[in-house]
Amino acid sequence: MLTNLINGISLGSVYAIIALGYTMVYGIAKMLNFAHGDVIMIGGYAAFCTATYWNWPPAFAVLFAIVVCTALGIIIEKLAYKPLREATSLAVLITAIGVSYFLQNSALLIWSSNPKSFPNMISIPSITVGSAQISGTAIVTILANIVIMIALTIFTSKTKVGKAMRAVSEDKGAAQLMGINVNQTISLTFAIGSGLAAIAGVLLCSAYPTLMPTTGAMPGIKAFTAAVFGGIGSIPGAMIGGVLLGIIEIFGKAYISTQLSDAIVFAVLIIVLIVKPTGLLGKPVREKV
Numbered sequence: 001m002l003t004n005l006i007n008g009i010s011l012g013s014v015y016a017i018i019a020l021g022y023t024m025v026y027g028i029a030k031m032l033n034f035a036h037g038d039v040i041m042i043g044g045y046a047a048f049c050t051a052t053y054w055n056w057p058p059a060f061a062v063l064f065a066i067v068v069c070t071a072l073g074i075i076i077e078k079l080a081y082k083p084l085r086e087a088t089s090l091a092v093l094i095t096a097i098g099v100s101y102f103l104q105n106s107a108l109l110i111w112s113s114n115p116k117s118f119p120n121m122i123s124i125p126s127i128t129v130g131s132a133q134i135s136g137t138a139i140v141t142i143l144a145n146i147v148i149m150i151a152l153t154i155f156t157s158k159t160k161v162g163k164a165m166r167a168v169s170e171d172k173g174a175a176q177l178m179g180i181n182v183n184q185t186i187s188l189t190f191a192i193g194s195g196l197a198a199i200a201g202v203l204l205c206s207a208y209p210t211l212m213p214t215t216g217a218m219p220g221i222k223a224f225t226a227a228v229f230g231g232i233g234s235i236p237g238a239m240i241g242g243v244l245l246g247i248i249e250i251f252g253k254a255y256i257s258t259q260l261s262d263a264i265v266f267a268v269l270i271i272v273l274i275v276k277p278t279g280l281l282g283k284p285v286r287e288k289v
Contacts, residue, residue: 002129002130002131002132003131003132003133004250004251004254005247005250006129006132006134006138007138007250008243008246008247008248008249008250008251009138009142009243009246009247010135010137010138010141010142010207010246011207011246011249011250012226012242012243012244012245012246012247012249013141013142013144013145013203013242013243013246014141014145014200014203014204014207014219014242014246015219015222015223015226015241015242015243015245015246016145016149016223016226016238016239016240016241016242016243016246017144017145017148017196017199017200017203017242018036018037018040018196018197018200018219018220018223018226018242019223019224019226019227019230019238019239019241019242020148020149020152020193020196020235020238020239021033021036021039021192021193021194021196021197021200021223022036022193022223022224022227022232022238023227023230023232023233023234023235023237023238024152024165024189024192024193024235025189025190025193026227026232026233027169027232027233027234028165028168028169028185028186028189029081029168029186029189029190030169031081031089031092031096032089032092032093032096032224033076033081033096033190033193034093034096034097034099034100034220034224035076035080035096035097035099035100035103036193036194036197036220036223036224037100037216037217037218037219037220037221037223037224038099038100038103038104038107038216038217038220039069039072039073039076039103039194039197039198039201039216040197040198040200040201040204040215040216040219040220041103041104041107041201041211041213041214041215041216041217042068042069042072042103042107042198042201042216043065043066043068043069043197043198043199043200043201043202044065044118044201044202044204044205044211044215044216045107045110045111045116045211046061046064046065046068046069046198047061047062047064047065047118047121047198047201047202047205048116048118048119048205048211050064050065051119051121052116052119058119058121058122058123061121061202062121062198062199062202065198065199065201065202066195066198066199068198069194069195069197069198069201070191070192070194070195070198072194073190073191073193073194073195073197074187074190074191074194076099076190076194077186077187077190078187080095080096080098080099081095081096081190082183082186082187100217104213104214104217105213107213108213111213113212113213114212115210115211115212116210116211116212117209117210117211118205118206118209118210118211119209120206120209121202121206122136122137122140122206123136124136124137124139124140127139137203137206137207138207140203140206141203141206141207144199144203145239145242145243148196148199149235149236149238149239152192152235153235153236156235161185161188164180164185165185165188165189167180168180168182168185168186169233197216200219200223201215201216204219218262222245222249222262222265223242225241225245225265225266225269226238226241226242226244226245227241227242228241228269228273228279229241229244229245229268229269229272229279229280230242230244230279230280230281230282231278231279231280231281231282232279232282233282234279234281234282236281237279237280237281237282240280240281241279241280245265245268248264248265248268249261249262249264249265252264252265
């Protein structure tokens with residue numbers, strides 16, 4: 001029971017870190033970046049290549065993955081999303097799906113479809129709590145989730161750039177009139193979200209050490225589910241949604257059915273949205289007429 005709970009919190013922490021990227025981009029740019037899951041995969045490959053082929057220490061491999069994904073996020077925003085700033089939501093959605101397939105097929109051409117064995121990047125020993133053994137990967141993942149959530153909350157509420165992000169989220173036109181560079185703020189949001197995707201990719205592949213071009217697809221969808229579950233646009237909501245989703249998935253696999261665990265996760269989301277359409281911590285949005 002306790003082991004399953006720890007595993008659920010660990011998996012949910014990965015979903016939460018990915019969901020934070022979704023929720024920041026949606027909260028500020030009001031667009032759904034469905035290519036976010038594939039940025040996770042690119043981060044995994046970046047860390048894999050530096051650690052396996054170039055023999056870099058794990059810390060440098062992770063930093064390199066963050067730099068690669070941050071740059072990739074900025075490039076995707078500039079080339080794919082910036083020209084669609086005034087376009088309909090459907091156009092942005094179709095573009096995001098196109099970017100997702102482009103990244104997957106690019107990875108397929110570069111690294112082939114053969115699964116790669118991801119190297120162990122976390123050397124922290126396991127600890128035993130009661131009858132449960134907690135792996136070093138789980139400890140690092142849970143702590144990383146907490147630290148990132150606190151850091152993002154402080155960043156968006158206390159810093160000048162964070163306040164600019166909140167202003168753009170409230171009203172782009174008014175923010176621009178107040179001297180805020182909206183385009184630069186949105187690019188920074190994509191950079192932060194993509195950097196978090198790199199961290200999530202390394203943590204995910206450390207816990208489940210198989211890497212392939214589709215590695216980020218399902219975790220990306222589940223993280224988006226977590227963001228909606230917690231209330232998309234809310235940083236604490238993304239964390240709570242991710243952790244709850246991970247716990248539900250692990251307990252579903254352990255006590256109900258491995259094959260039905262994904263269905264259970266999405267069924268819970270449907271029930272929550274029926275009861276509370278804005279998610280657990282989401283706020284109703286009033287439309288101005």
